[in-house]
Amino acid sequence: MTRITLGSAVLRGTVATALMASLMSTSALGAPPVDLSKWSPEYVRSIAGTQDFDTAADCAKVTPLDYKGRLTFWYQGVFEGDPDLLRQYYKDFFETFRKTYPNIQLEEQALTYNDLLDKFRTALLGNAAPMAVRLQILGGTEFASKGYLEPLKPEDVGYSTDDFWPGAMKAVTWEGVSYGIPTNNETMAFIWNADIFKRAGLDPDKAPATWDDVVKYSKQIHDKLGIAGYGLVARKNAGNTPYRFMPQLWAYGGGVFDEATANPTYEQVNLDSPQSKAALQASYDMYVRDKSVPVSALTNQQADNQPLFLAGQLGMMISHPSDYDVMLDLQKKATGADKDKAQTVIDNMRYGLIPTGPDGKRAVVFGGSNIHILKPEYVEGGKVDEPAAKAIICMWTSPEWSLKMAYAGSNPGNLNGFKTKWMKERLDNIKFLDVTTSMLPYGIPFPALPQAPEIMNIIVPDMLQNALTGAMTVDEAADDAAKRVRDLMGGL
Amino acid sequence: MMQPVGPEKIRFVQKKQRHATVTIVTCKAEARRRLQPGRSGVLGKIWKHRADYAYVLPAIAVMLVVIAYPIYYTIELSFFKTPPGLQLRDKTFIGFDNYATILTSELFWRVTWNTLVWTLGSTLIAFVLGFATALALHREFVGRSLLRAILIIPWVISAVAASYIWKWIYHSDFGIIGAVLVGLGLADRPPNFIDSVSTVLPSLIVVNIWREFPFAMIMMMAGLQTVPEQLLRAARVDGASAWQRFWHVTFPHLRNVSTVTILLLAVANFNSFIIPWIMTGGGPSNASHIWITHIYELAFGRQRWGVASAYSVLLFLTLMTLGYFYVRALSGNERQEGSP
Structure with a gap:
């Protein structure tokens, strides 16, 4: 029944491929890991579970696993409207990070969507921001344009820009420079x-x-x-x-x-x-x-x-x-x-x-979140432990965790996440996932303006x-x- | 014939001696002050009380850091333009433009009206209700202590928790009040409390009164303890009615505590942020924005730090005026207590 609605709607939505192209920057049209022009529930099912990834091994190339450091990190976390399943994945992520990087002292703080911007802005005024932050998609350009963020692109943490939704990359780009990496992208x-x-x-x-x-x-x-x-x-x-x-x-x-x-x-x-x-x-x-x-x-x-x-x-x-x-x-x-x-x-x-x-x-709305590194002068103590920040960013934006952290409600920011075994498992477990993935081509990002x-x-x-x-x-x-x-x- | 010396006479003499001692010390200090050239007037007084100042110095230092500097910085920032697309350090001096922007804004006057309604409504009704409750609880009856403890509950509950509870009580679709009214057949559909521009502010004031009246009650109960029982008894003997005893004996004794309570409530209400922000965020359509929530939105939501600072200066001046009357009321209390 839902499939009938979907099928016909997806057919009618072929036109939207053009709109999807609008989400792509020229460079992004190079060689993305998934063929966005073929996007459909069937295509998503066909690529799910076709590739394995070793997150720890990938991130070790960015920051050695025995690296000793300290990281302060704020993130837009789960809130009252999220399912318990997602709460568990957030818990698992931080436990895994601590096991993978046992010598990084992580001080994380979860904030709700509606509180994060206010608190982060206030912290920036007092040069008391965390070293890294995961913000809603809306926040990227505001803080990049004001000069609070360090330039940061997927290549800095071992991935390719093509691995991410081009529309999402737009939301972290200001005057041609990328200042963050998308963690997840969603359409309702x-x-x-x-x-x-x-x-x-x-x-x-x-x-x-x-x-x-x-x-x-x-x-x-x-x-x-x-x-x-x-x-x-x-x-x-x-x-x-x-x-x-x-x-x-x-x-x-x-x-x-x-x-x-x-x-x-x-x-x-x-x-x-x-x-x-x-x-x-x-x-x-x-x-x-x-x-x-x-x-x-x-x-x-x-x-x-x-x-x-x-x-x-x-x-x-x-x-x-x-x-x-x-x-x-x-x-x-x-x-x-x-x-x-x-x-x-x-x-x-x-x-x-x-x-x-x-x-x-x-x-x-083409929604989601991005992860950023702050400039040292705005951080409490005036220092940013960049390798530690890159370690957590590499892990969160990996195919594995960008999928798991978006398991129930969103989609992986890293397109390779769609190829993982967890995506296959998710398609079987999460009802109606097809519908929201079908909506992705219709996604329009918020204006990329401060x-x-x-x-x-x-x-x-x-x-x-x-x-x-x-x-x-x-x-x-x-x-x-x-x-x-x-x-x-x-x-x- | 020698008069017998009773205990009262002895106490009087001791008191006199104490006064004499104080006079001698003061004279010595005065003599020292006169002997030290260049230490006259205020400086001289400071020097004279240098030990006292040393004791309060740590507290003054803390206050300078956490109160005086933020006040200075807010005043300074109120003269700068801080566009939302720039960092705070990129601000530009614009003199009194922020004040002009505020005072010529239609929204400012609307928010000011809301603030006055909110402050006066909450303060006066909470005071009257608290006073009435205090009078009722001043009499001895079974269960008085228990009732007093129950009535204090709204005041000790966290304002955040209370706001969320009331939000659900008022909920325009699922609220308890609406369900009861519909269930009893008194309404066709749940009344709209906080989603209507005309009812939102009165609805929030009710919540605020509910939270604050126990404070007024406690203050007035404390005040009632100071009313001399013999005066009330004497008035009763003289045939004064209950109202006359209240108006001519009880109330005059409570004048100062009433003034202090009202001023404290007014200051708290001018600054009251939690209830309106959590329950409505100043909405709908700015109908429940009061100064403090509007300042917050301007600063943290819209990043107009300059305008928000100018707004804060206006709020500060208003509160200082109330503070002046509060201090005056306290001084009046002390004078009255110290008078022969």
Whole structure:
């Protein structure tokens, strides 16, 4: 059933190969370890488990295994919305690193997505940053452009630039120089509850084809069943908001700039374009006109949508494949009748491609994380142990660990990860993984600009909140957001 | 005939002797001061109390590092432009432009209004509620100690934990209040507490009052212990009603402790960050932004360090004004206690 949806959608998505090419820099077209032009669930299955890698041996070439040193390291770690499976892999990684490099004294600190940027910025102001940091994809250019990061490319830790998604490499490149290495890359998918669809009179095996359908389906679910249709998220300062609204904005043909085009220049602000306003209008229609989405959308994150979905109170949402595992974890904690109810929801959980816009355009945020080395003058103590930093970077971005650390919810930053035996195991164990890997070619990276975090975490959510609360009309909210982006780009 | 010398008379003489001793010491110090040329006025006073200053020097040194320098640096930074795309060291001097930017911003006045509503609403209601509870608990009754302990719980709970709990209590789809109201048939759908621009601030104020009223209660209970019981008894004998006894005897004795409590609550509320930030992040649509959360967003979310510093200076001046009244109220207390 999901396969039918997928198959047809993947066919329709052939056009998106062109978009995928936009993710590739010229150099990246050289000899990537996987053929991105053939990308499909079938192709991913065909290459899984075809190559073995010895991580310790590979990293020993970068930093000898008996190297003695000390490393401070901050990373965007697991949070409340992640499955237990991922927690275990994070634990395993640090245990393995300590065993592989027993003489490196590692002082690691995990921070959540929403806290990391604030804390890291503050630490930089006081020259108290860690030696190495793993940041969300949005942060790379901000810190590179300000001169906080050391140049760092995959070749520095024993890999090739071609081993990584070209679009991800763009996010760590500033003025032609690479300042980091992608650890994982992800695209989300559309999730729905087939039982709710059926009870609402919708085809339970078919995801809404377009965003207009999402609006329609959401209303139908709400009107017939009295529950929320679509899991809209519009909280400010939360990464979940742009990850869910930008696919909608791009699908309608809008954008903050021209980031959805093959060769973005980021010169023209498009938030006030008719297409962008149409996307905002769709959110307005669901929240204000139809009241078909959770009222709590303005203060919610995706972690708040998960229990709503599990309780059978939400029909559709956008998320990772890991949400299936999260549902299983939550279901284990439920008791009595709630447990059975949760099981029914899990049995009826379906994944599909994210809907298209009116012109058939499909888009999703090309997300992920990068790992960086700081310049010594911004680090506590004024020294960076580069071999120790490279050791952990080599390990995290290896085919093995970049796959394992993205096991349930994301995809390996190192494309060789798709060839490992763990990828094969993952395809068998993680339900719906095919869907999110199918979405990868539709991925659009956030604008590779230092201003991107403010735009995505503050201006775009503000625009949504202004429109959805009635503080401004849809037109006013879009115009206001566009003006703020222009002011920001003008240095105000 | 000789008058018998009672214990009171003896105490009086001892007291007088003590005063005399103090006078002698003071005269000696004065004589020393006069003998040392060039040490007059403030310097002379400092020299005279040099031992005292030596004792407080470590504390002053710490305060200079952790309080005075950040204040100086914030004031300095408030005169610089710090574009988000640059490092802080690349700042440029722009005089009072940051202050002008703030004062001409429509959002500033909206946030200021929110701050006033938040501070006054939280402070006054928490005080009145705390005072009323203190009066109720001042009487002897069975279970008074237990009730007092229960009422202190909101104050001792971590503000972070309380914010998350209240967020779920208020949740517009899954909240306990909404479920109860819908369950009892009092509402068709859960009320919207924190996702609406019109109800978010009052909803947050309720949480803040819930957290703060035990503090007011404790302060006022302490104050009530100081009201002389014989005065209340005398007033009762004179036929004063309960209200008259409260208004003419109890309340005048609590004036100073009330002032101090209100000022402490007001300062805490001006600076109150945790509840609004965790529950709403200042939203929706800036409807629950108060000065402190707005400053945080400007600095750490938008990296406008200069503007955020200017904002902080304004907040600092406001709090210093409140601090001045607080110190004055304390001095009033001391004068009153020290007066014959």
